[in-house]
Amino acid sequence: MRTWSLALAVDRADPAPVVRQVARGIASHVAAGRLRPGERLPGSRELARILGVHRNTVVAAYAELLAEGWVQSSGGRGTFVSPEIPAALRRRAGGSGAGHRNPGFALGPAPSPRSAIAAQPGVLSLVSGIPDLRLVPVDAIARAYRRALRRPGILGYGDPAGEERLRTAIGQMLRSTRGLEPDPAGLMVTRGSQLALTVTARALFRPGDVVAVEAPGYAAAWDVFRAAGAHVVPLPVDEEGLRVDALEALTRRGKVRAVYLTPHHQYPTTVTLPAARRIALLRLAAVERLAVLEDDYDSEFHYDGAPVLPLAANDPAGVVVHVGTLSKILAPGLRIGYVHAAPEVIRCLAEHRRYVDRQGDRALEVAVAELIEDGELQQHVWRMRRRYAARRDALAEALRARLAGALEFAVPAGGMALWCRTAPDLDADRWAEEGPRAGVLFHAGSDFTFEREPYPALQLGFALLEERELGEAVRRMAVALEAAGRPGPAESGGRTKGRRA
Template sequence: MVPFKSLIQLDKASNTPIFVQLSNQLGQFIRTGLLTPGQRLPGTRQLAELLDLNRQTVVAAYDEGLAQGLLESRTGSGTYVATHFPEIRPQRLDIEARDPAIGMPSAEHSPGNQPGYPFDSLDFLVRPVLTQSVGLHLDDGFPDVRLAPMEELSRAYRSYFRWGNPQQHFGYGDTKGHLLLREQLSIHLNETRGLQTTPNNILITRGSIMGLHLVSQVLLRPGDIVVTGETNWAGAGMNIRKTGATLLTVPVDQHGMNVDALTVLCKNQRVRMVFVTPHHHYPTTVTLRADRRVQLLQLAEQYGFAILEDDYDYDFHYLSRPILPLASADRQGMVVYVGSLTKSVAPAFRIGYVVAPTALIDELARLRRIIDRQGDPMLEFSIGQLLKTGDLKRHFRKALRTYHARRDRFCELLTTELSDTIHFTKPDGGMAVWASFDPAIDMDALAQRAASKGLFLSSGVGHNPPGQRLNGTRLGFASSTEEELEKSVIVLKSVI
């Protein structure tokens, strides 16, 4: 006999009707083999008395089982488990793994937590998820969302609902991204970065990380060699390694990636791609020197490797005009240029872009289609409108002035208050300072002590190359006001 009274657990306070709960549990008993094909169920009156229910509740549960094909009714005989079910051997329940309340496996042994089949869990994909801190913070180099042009964006969103044919702009769109944004972005990139693009050279993505993923998937195969700086952005490295490619590194000094070391590597091995952040190297913020830029492009042409250029913070440079990207001097189609508006406006605006020859853009769009049919047409249209009206450019100019002042004040504070324990070079641009701490300081412990006093900062451990201890971290200044930066330095000094 099946102990229905002890196995069936009904919650009368639940929003799920009792008859549905009863039907679901009977179905679970059938699927796990506790009830076998052709087994007779108790009569509705008998089960109702056993469970202290109204008989009509049990009738409704049985009717639900009949409708789902789990049960079958035999005239004059009763209700039975459907005979078409295969024989299922009941699972043996480990007494120690059983939840005493309902006699079923506890949560940690539940299929809701662990599947019944194996899969590879890749250690290199384990990485803390960064979120915007609401208290004092010296983050990775985030923008100040309080400066974002919210009113202008709201107007642009409203205009989307009044624009064009509703059937057109509320249906499926172009996988490459909204045409208005690609047109305006092409103009913006050509004017500010010296590129020579058309809308067909641009693919809109959900942030630069999606662009890096798509490019890596299209260009790389298992065993391909990819070269990055010895210190590098973890997100890029994770995408490269996920393809099965081999990741090699070359040193990075005060002038950026050591291209001479790359030259030696190219003479001995077939390099498929080089990933670089030349404007401000991540994480150290140094700029790739002009002669090395020329040499890198020449190497790409000579050895036939692709350059994946991530220009994550081009819009924020504080000394005259920023250095033009590698892509602006590319005459042989060797550079794939990736950028984002996430750092320029706000992280929630998942607008990134890939700039490349049209043949590659077409292939990236085909791959993107099977991952994410399209982006957010309303957001893409709205950002396109802000570019067209000049609102976004005005935001860039305002943010540039603000971040410039915050950089100067933050570097002044680090110099006057912490010069004996922190060493840094004032960055020419970007939104963070690369700070090297006294070797005697335990960075993990420092980050924990700071958090206990209401200040978030990264321990920087994730920036350490294998076998090395840099004892440094990025201290973001852009997302904090000057007053908040002053408070943050006071806390940092106290925990040091």
């Protein structure tokens, strides 16, 4: 592999001989770890050309380094950093290296991750929210991306609100599937829904603003709001979703700036907010002038009956900021999210996005727009919906067969996971901790609680694995349950606790 040019310089005003300057500079690179043991140094002619010195000067510097033990010469192959330099010698000569020094300034607190989202090799993942990347239409995306790259000016700066072509395509999608009436001026495309939430929080919140959230709920959003200076207040969730009466009580105690919720498939319980609560929420928001941040993270995956329209579809007061994503449809690595709101809100968000991220990947946005326009994305969603519905049912059946009595769950009408209540005598956290040792990864209910307090539930995602893999994952869950201190029930027999919602 061709190496980069060394950051060396010769100072003609330095009283030290040039040979010594070159040798000292290379030794300092080795000491700091920027040149690693065994790494090949530039040839004497190449380095002399770079430094503007005579080749004999570099040859003499290499000879000095060889004598000091910093390098080794391998005949006609070149000069290499010695593999035998002790770490202690490197520290004495040049310190611990810039990459290992402690900063000379204080760092602010950073949010601590709730739990790992990636399984180790050989571990089956039941983590929710991750699509099966084996189903991604890679060839279609690649063809569309290549065509987009040929567009004149596509690699230059663009609109921080996103490519108008993609905003138009997403608007048509939302009009057909969500009952919305957005035009490009009411949409902004972002690098995933997390950036959409970040920009929205920066634009809407000031330090000390009260933001109400669902609990249990999506902790990554809470961290975004806290980073913007907001005071995050949890509201209870029951079998119908967010308790709007609790939000109303909170507004009576003081000013509430916003409420964040996932009304279509509440995260993580998967329940759908019913019509009466939706109406009450929108009326309360209109009276109190509080922003409603609606996270519509997986609306495409609804399997039974008609999906419920989002809050933004019935928002005459203009209080709803609707956040969505294509990451669950395509792949998280593509980072395509969006915000739908009133045009003046979008203009404000775009200005905040300008100094946070400047703009997205213009070529990718044009490529995704083409996939929507050609119907490729719609066909992909239909294929995934059939696959995921089958996987949902396969996971439910495997849980009934192996873990009846340990878990109680309702089969959701949509989403990408099951929310399972654990039996009273089980420790959900201990069970989840034993999971990776048994070869399976899943979340305990405490990963979604506000203070990480124990919660008698498990979240089991089904989108990532095929039916056979789901059966094996449940078998490993039974092994983990036994290791956690309670033997699993018989593999057959017993009353099933699963029911269809």
